[in-house]
Amino acid sequence: MSGVRVLVGTKKGAFILTSDGKRESWKVAGPHFAGWEIYHLKGSPADPNRLYASQSTGWFGQLIQRSNDGGETWEPVGNQFTYEGETGTHQWYDGTPHAWEFKRVWHLEPSLDDPDTVWAGVEDAAMFRTTDGGATWAELPGLRQHGKGHLWQPGAGGMGLHTIVLTPSRPERIFIAISAAGCFRSDDGGITWYPKNGGLTSPYTLPDPDAEVGHCVHRIALHPSRPDTLFMQKHWDVLRSDDAGESWREVSGNLPSDFGFPIAVHAHEPETVYVVPIKSDSEHFPPEGKLRVYRSRTGGEEWQALTHGLPQRDCYVNVLRGAMSIDSLESGGVYFGTTGGQVYASADGGDHWQAIVRDLPPVLSVEVQTLP
Amino acid sequence: MIRVELPAHLRTLAKVEGEVELEVQAPVTLASVLDALEARFPVLRGTIRDHLTRQRRDFVRFFACEQDLSHEPPHTPLPDAVARGAEPFLVIGALAGG
Numbered sequence: 008m009s010g011v012r013v014l015v016g017t018k019k020g021a022f023i024l025t026s027d028g029k030r031e032s033w034k035v036a037g038p039h040f041a042g043w044e045i046y047h048l049k050g051s052p053a054d055p056n057r058l059y060a061s062q063s064t065g066w067f068g069q070l071i072q073r074s075n076d077g078g079e080t081w082e083p084v085g086n087q088f089t090y091e092g093e094t095g096t097h098q099w100y101d102g103t104p105h106a107w108e109f110k111r112v113w114h115l116e117p118s119l120d121d122p123d124t125v126w127a128g129v130e131d132a133a134m135f136r137t138t139d140g141g142a143t144w145a146e147l148p149g150l151r152q153h154g155k156g157h158l159w160q161p162g163a164g165g166m167g168l169h170t171i172v173l174t175p176s177r178p179e180r181i182f183i184a185i186s187a188a189g190c191f192r193s194d195d196g197g198i199t200w201y202p203k204n205g206g207l208t209s210p211y212t213l214p215d216p217d218a219e220v221g222h223c224v225h226r227i228a229l230h231p232s233r234p235d236t237l238f239m240q241k242h243w244d245v246l247r248s249d250d251a252g253e254s255w256r257e258v259s260g261n262l263p264s265d266f267g268f269p270i271a272v273h274a275h276e277p278e279t280v281y282v283v284p285i286k287s288d289s290e291h292f293p294p295e296g297k298l299r300v301y302r303s304r305t306g307g308e309e310w311q312a313l314t315h316g317l318p319q320r321d322c323y324v325n326v327l328r329g330a331m332s333i334d335s336l337e338s339g340g341v342y343f344g345t346t347g348g349q350v351y352a353s354a355d356g357g358d359h360w361q362a363i364v365r366d367l368p369p370v371l372s373v374e375v376q377t378l379p
Numbered sequence: 380m381i382r383v384e385l386p387a388h389l390r391t392l393a394k395v396e397g398e399v400e401l402e403v404q405a406p407v408t409l410a411s412v413l414d415a416l417e418a419r420f421p422v423l424r425g426t427i428r429d430h431l432t433r434q435r436r437d438f439v440r441f442f443a444c445e446q447d448l449s450h451e452p453p454h455t456p457l458p459d460a461v462a463r464g465a466e467p468f469l470v471i472g473a474l475a476g477g
Contacts, residue, residue: 042388066438066472067388067426083392083422087430 011334012077012376013342014058015350016045019368021060023078026363028336030354033363039081040072044111047329047372048078051117051125055376059125059141061112069111071127071141084141088112088129091148097131098160098221107131107151114329116171119178126197128168132159132185134197147197150183155202155220162186162223162242169328170224175231182237182252187212187223190239192252203252211288212242225268226328230277238280238307240270240328245282247307258307263294269331273339273356278306281333281341281357283326292323300343302357316360317351324349329372336377344370381412381457382467389427389470393420398467407462409441410453427470442469 013024020038039045043062051057058074060081069088072081094107110130118124123140133151135144150168159166170184179196182203189204202220210216212223223242230236239246239255243266246255259265266287273279280303286294293299298317301310324347334340339356348367353360383399390396401415410433417424424430427439433453435441440449444458444466460466 064388065475066386066436068436069425070392070422086425089431 009336010378011336011340012050012055012378013332013350013352013363014048014050014078014372014374014376015344015367015370016048016060016329016372017344017348017368017370018044021045021048022364022367024350024363030336030340030352035364036078039078043070045371046111046113047115047374049115049117049374050077050376051122052119053117054122055378057117057122059115059117061115061127063111069109071112071115073141085137085143088127088135088144089146090133090151091146092152094151096157097166098158100161102160104157107133110165111167113167113169114171116173119173119175126171126173126181128171128183130165130167131161132166132168132188134168134171134183136197149198150191150193150200153191153200153202156188158218158220159185159188160221170227172227172229172237174229174234176234180234180251182227182229184224184227184239186225187242188220189222190224190227190237190252203248204255205253206248206255207241207244207246209242226270228270228272228280230272233277236277236306238270238272240267240282242266243287245270245307258303260303260308260310262301262310263299267326268328269326269343271331271333271341273341274333274335275337275339276304279304279339279356280307281331282310283331283343285325291325296320296322298322298324298345300341300357300360313353313357313360315358316353316362327371330370332373332375334375334377340375342373342375344373346370380464381407381415381461382464383412383416384467384469386470386472388472389423392422392426395420405462407457408454409448409451409457412457412468438473438475440471440473442471443467
């Protein structure tokens with residue numbers, strides 16, 4: 008019988024949650040790497056038992072862990088992330104120049120067809136890749152050196168390359184997102200990169216609201232069957248592009264707040280999109296203390312609150328950008344984790360939710376593997 | 380024999396319990412002890428010192444014989460009691476909360 012494996016990265020370790028295809032009863036394993044920040048774990052689409060995890064602390068820096076048995080056992084692999092050539096400066100919070108400095112790995116994106124090839128998005132923002140299962144990592148400097156890296160700036164969480172989206176039908180095409188630089192696209196496997204931020208406006212974060220770079224893009228997502236259609240949750244605004252990022256239009260519609268962090272697309276319905284509206288600019292908790300996932304079945308503009316099984320009073324958690332994921336079972340499961348340590352799952356596309364666990368450390372990332 | 384005491388997270392990474400004992404050729408210095416430690420346990424590379432600059436990470440400190448050696452130059456000889464194995468060399472995670 009098919010099943011799911013949910014990989015949860017938290018402020019104090021990693022947890023692996025497993026269930027069968029019914030997704031009613033769960034086994035919770037962990038913490039792995041107790042005490043360390045686990046920004047992200049992800050499995051290889053080519054070998055689901057090959058997992059990678061980003062492990063870091065302010066004390067001892069960055070490690071990468073690899074598992075060959077679905078997370079039962081782990082081994083540390085290479086942890087040297089060295090920028091290529093001159094690093095120069097990016098903008099600091101107040102607009103002054105600030106030296107580029109490696110801090111941590113935010114996102115690990117295994118190749119679609121090779122378990123030993125993994126893309127890594129790091130802070131300060133840059134793209135790295137391994138082709139030997141994590142033993143060595145090399146920067147793809149074309150992104151950082153695209154010409155306007157000196158205008159990138161950190162968001163509140165740092166200047167992280169936090170999202171990497173691969174395109175199954177076009178392997179050389181990669182989308183990434185950086186806070187706060189924007190969305191970028193490569194059509195040659197990561198060698199050259201172009202900003203794809205046309206249509207984005209950021210009037211309260213940039214002196215030129217529609218600048219080519221500098222936008223605080225929180226997350227982007229696409230459905231594999233529609234490789235030119237992207238959805239974006241920006242610092243403010245939910246947007247979509249139907250031309251592979253060349254132009255964007257706002258689809259926030261009737262959302263109670265157009266601020267939020269994650270955005271995800273249903274596995275079988277390319278126009279069904281999920282967001283979690285959050286109050287901002289400084290509160291970063293759900294409006295009215297009600298934790299609501301919003302679903303659009305029309306690719307945006309028209310949104311429906313999903314509340315069944317989610318707390319509808321006194322809830323003041325956040326849902327971070329990497330903390331929502333979907334499974335590809337027939338009914339379309341949706342999952343998200345909160346800064347309050349809950350991981351919620353819906354086995355019916357968001358109509359009903361249950362907490363798989365309630366008291367983990369603050370959740371940084373959630374990834375789901377659908378297992379045969 | 381040089382005795383090195385690692386913080387818990389690094390003992391876990393190195394898969395050791397208690398103190399680590401290292402053979403280090405004289406002169407026994409901060410750098411030579413850390414070089415020997417990283418040679419024996421490659422997984423510790425980058426966790427105590429930067430890979431390239433070999434600078435101590437900001438939130439790591441070095442203590443021995445009730446002295447703070449964190450800010451000493453790399454080729455500073457360690458106290459004789461450490462060189463003789465009478466006292467351990469301590470790698471410490473700074474008191475930084477979290």
